[in-house]
Amino acid sequence: MIIRFVTDRMKSGFSVITPMLGICFWILANPNILVSSECCPFCSAASQTLRQEILSMDAVAIGRLETNGQTDVDGSADFKIEKVLLGGKLIKVDQSIAASYFGPGKSAKKFLLLGVDPTKLLWSSPLPLSVDAEKYVEAIQKLPESQVERLEFFQKYFEHADSLLARDSYDEFALAPYSDVLLLKDKMDREKLLKWVQDTSKSPDRKRLYFTMLAICGKPEDAKLFESMIRSENPEARAGLDALIAAYLTLKGENGIELVKEQFFDNAQSQYADIYSAVMALRFHGTEANILPKEAITGAMHRLLERPDLADLVIPDLARWSDWSQIDKVCELFEKATDDNNWVRVPVINYLRACPLPEAKEKLIQLEKIDPKSVQRAKTFFPIPSPAAPKKPDTSSIRLPIGIQRTLVVEGNRKSIRFASLGNSLALSQLAQAHSFAENAKTLTLPFATTPIDRKLNLWAPFVVLVIATILFAMILWNIATSGGIVAKLMLRRYSLAAGR
Numbered sequence: 001m002i003i004r005f006v007t008d009r010m011k012s013g014f015s016v017i018t019p020m021l022g023i024c025f026w027i028l029a030n031p032n033i034l035v036s037s038e039c040c041p042f043c044s045a046a047s048q049t050l051r052q053e054i055l056s057m058d059a060v061a062i063g064r065l066e067t068n069g070q071t072d073v074d075g076s077a078d079f080k081i082e083k084v085l086l087g088g089k090l091i092k093v094d095q096s097i098a099a100s101y102f103g104p105g106k107s108a109k110k111f112l113l114l115g116v117d118p119t120k121l122l123w124s125s126p127l128p129l130s131v132d133a134e135k136y137v138e139a140i141q142k143l144p145e146s147q148v149e150r151l152e153f154f155q156k157y158f159e160h161a162d163s164l165l166a167r168d169s170y171d172e173f174a175l176a177p178y179s180d181v182l183l184l185k186d187k188m189d190r191e192k193l194l195k196w197v198q199d200t201s202k203s204p205d206r207k208r209l210y211f212t213m214l215a216i217c218g219k220p221e222d223a224k225l226f227e228s229m230i231r232s233e234n235p236e237a238r239a240g241l242d243a244l245i246a247a248y249l250t251l252k253g254e255n256g257i258e259l260v261k262e263q264f265f266d267n268a269q270s271q272y273a274d275i276y277s278a279v280m281a282l283r284f285h286g287t288e289a290n291i292l293p294k295e296a297i298t299g300a301m302h303r304l305l306e307r308p309d310l311a312d313l314v315i316p317d318l319a320r321w322s323d324w325s326q327i328d329k330v331c332e333l334f335e336k337a338t339d340d341n342n343w344v345r346v347p348v349i350n351y352l353r354a355c356p357l358p359e360a361k362e363k364l365i366q367l368e369k370i371d372p373k374s375v376q377r378a379k380t381f382f383p384i385p386s387p388a389a390p391k392k393p394d395t396s397s398i399r400l401p402i403g404i405q406r407t408l409v410v411e412g413n414r415k416s417i418r419f420a421s422l423g424n425s426l427a428l429s430q431l432a433q434a435h436s437f438a439e440n441a442k443t444l445t446l447p448f449a450t451t452p453i454d455r456k457l458n459l460w461a462p463f464v465v466l467v468i469a470t471i472l473f474a475m476i477l478w479n480i481a482t483s484g485g486i487v488a489k490l491m492l493r494r495y496s497l498a499a500g501r
Contacts, residue, residue, distance in 0.1 A: 049171045050112075051140050059087030059115035062134060063126070066096060070105035077101035079113060079126060085141055090118055099123035110134055130162050147180040152187050158206075159196065173209060181216070188217040194225065200236035208243035215247045223251040230263060241274060245281035250289070254296050257282075265303035272310075279304070279313050286321055298323045305329050308341045315347040319354040319385045327355065331363050335370060345371055349378035354385035381464060 054060050063079040081095045091097070099113065100123070111126035112133075129137065136157070143150045150172070157169035173181065193210045196202055202210075214222060226248035229237055238244065249256045264270045264278040279301070286297040298321060301314040305326060311333050318326060334348040349367065352360040368375040 047167070047171055049175065050137060050168050051143075051172070052175075053114060054086060054137075054141070057086060057114045057116055058118045059090045059113075059121055060085040061087075061091055061113045061115075062110050062129070062137070063097070063113050064110055065101070065105075065107045065126075067106050073101050073103055073105050075100065075102070077105075079111060081113065082110065083138075085138070087115070087118075090121060091115070097121070097123055100125045112137060127164075130164075132160070132162050133164055136165050136168075147176060148183045151176055151180060151184050155184070155188070170206065170209060181213075185217050188213055190214065190217050190219075193217070194222065197229075198225070198237075200234070200239070202239070204240035204243075207240040211240065211243045211247040215250045218251060220251060223248055223256070226251065227256075227259060230259060238274075242277035242280040245278055246284050249281060249285055250291055254292050257292065257296050257300050261300050261303055265300060275304075275310060276313065279317075283317055286317060294321055297321075298325075302326065302329075305333065308333055308337065308344060312344045312347045315344070315351050316385065319351045324355050324357055324360070327352070327357070327359055327363060331367065334367050334374075342374070345374040346378045346382070349375050350382055350385050353378070 061081045062083040062085065063081045066078040066080050068078070076098055078096050078098055079101075081091055081093055081097065084091055084093060097113065097115075102125075107128070109128045109130070112129055113123055113126050115121040115123045139153070143153060154169040154172040157165045160166045160169070193214050197207050197210045197214065211226075226244060229244055230241070230248060232238055245260060249260070252259075260278050260282065264275050282297050282300060285292045286294060298318060301317060304310045304314045311330075315330060330348045330351050334345050337344050345367075349364070352364045352367070364375070
């Protein structure tokens with residue numbers, strides 16, 4: 001995507017600086033790009049849960065705002081502790097503490113107080129709690145060690161009126177291993193989930209979670225509902241389309257691919273975002289799941305090779321899955337590429353570089369004569385693509401909508417703390433990844449929420465940032481030196497004045 005964006009504008013001279021600068025900031029603002037692409041391609045955002053925050057603190061309490069006659073507080077206020085949830089040796093009931101606070105001088109609500117550093121407690125901004133939220137916070141302190149039992153508790157709050165509880169319960173599922181969610185199958189409320197996915201007021205991220213759960217606890221007839229939603233012309237009814245398609249294919253199996261081809265790949269009126277969602281769903285099934293035959297998936301993706309403006313979406317996948325049946329077709333795309341779709345050339349070169357067949361090496365030599373710059377670009381910015389790694393076992397982590405935030409994962413007594421980059425900026429939106437389906441046992445494995453903690457760094461991303469930054473700096477200096485613009489004139493004037501002295 002980055003290469004397409006830049007190469008499409010290279011002929012505009014100095015104007016390329018603006019998009020290049022934007023790209024640098026975009027990459028740096030999305031640290032999850034620096035991690036390998038093992039994370040879920042459907043991930044969006046998940047924040048740290050209340051349970052995790054509490055575990056990472058030295059002192060936790062529930063207290064009330066102490067009024068001192070001020071109408072509004074702008075900076076700091078005192079709070080009297082009413083309940084101590086953690087750190088009984090550091091704080092006591094009826095003790096007053098000072099914390100950063102901005103709001104009305106009077107409040108009937110209670111507040112969650114979080115403090116760190118046992119030598120001199122530092123308190124974060126107090127979190128106001130509703131009556132239900134207060135009970136919730138106290139309850140999560142007493143939950144059993146069993147992750148499944150905890151999830152059973154949290155799923156009761158999915159659509160709670162208090163947005164804090166609804167979001168926190170969602171995030172708990174987003175961070176849970178799929179193997180634990182799978183064990184919750186018999187305790188999921190299928191009827192509620194079906195109702196929620198049909199509610200057009202629900203956010204796409206919520207629907208992705210519910211589609212994932214329905215793929216676990218749903219029935220074969222639910223595929224009919226999913227099909228009607230996919231065919232709907234109402235965008236709100238198709239929110240979270242990538243997740244919807246993946247869930248539909250999970251329940252429908254290979255027969256469901258015909259709908260994807262008809263509705264998106266063969267439909268000239270289909271929007272780019274919808275086509276991309278369908279590709280993401282198939283990509284997930286081809287990379288992670290064991291439900292659809294690989295030949296059926298690649299066969300569907302071959303349809304997009306007939307559309308030069310979209311072919312670059314699927315060529316990397318064909319290389320990843322070692323589908324070398326399209327050598328002649330991708331070479332044709334390279335030869336016939338125009339200024340409007342020349343971005344397809346780099347994926348074609350990478351496809352041929354990955355292909356082990358002698359024919360591919362011969363084609364590569366021929367294409368280099370046509371456009372040596374594209375070949376050089378592919379070799380400079382991309383390593384030789386390698387086939388997909390063997391699929392992970394069914395106990396692999398689930399990946400739910402989680403996103404562009406960094407979260408602390410605290411283990412046990414807090415002696416071991418690791419940073420997890422939660423999310424993937426490549427996703428338009430996320431589903432639930434379906435993983436495996438054993439027909440006899442009627443067991444569905446659909447990874448859906450968490451991002452694995454330990455992942456290898458992808459050094460290509462920082463390298464690209466460095467190269468772009470270097471080119472950008474050089475172009476700025478060249479422009480100053482040669483344009484005769486105002487900056488150059490000011491520098492010349494300053495030099496002349498200095499020489500006159």
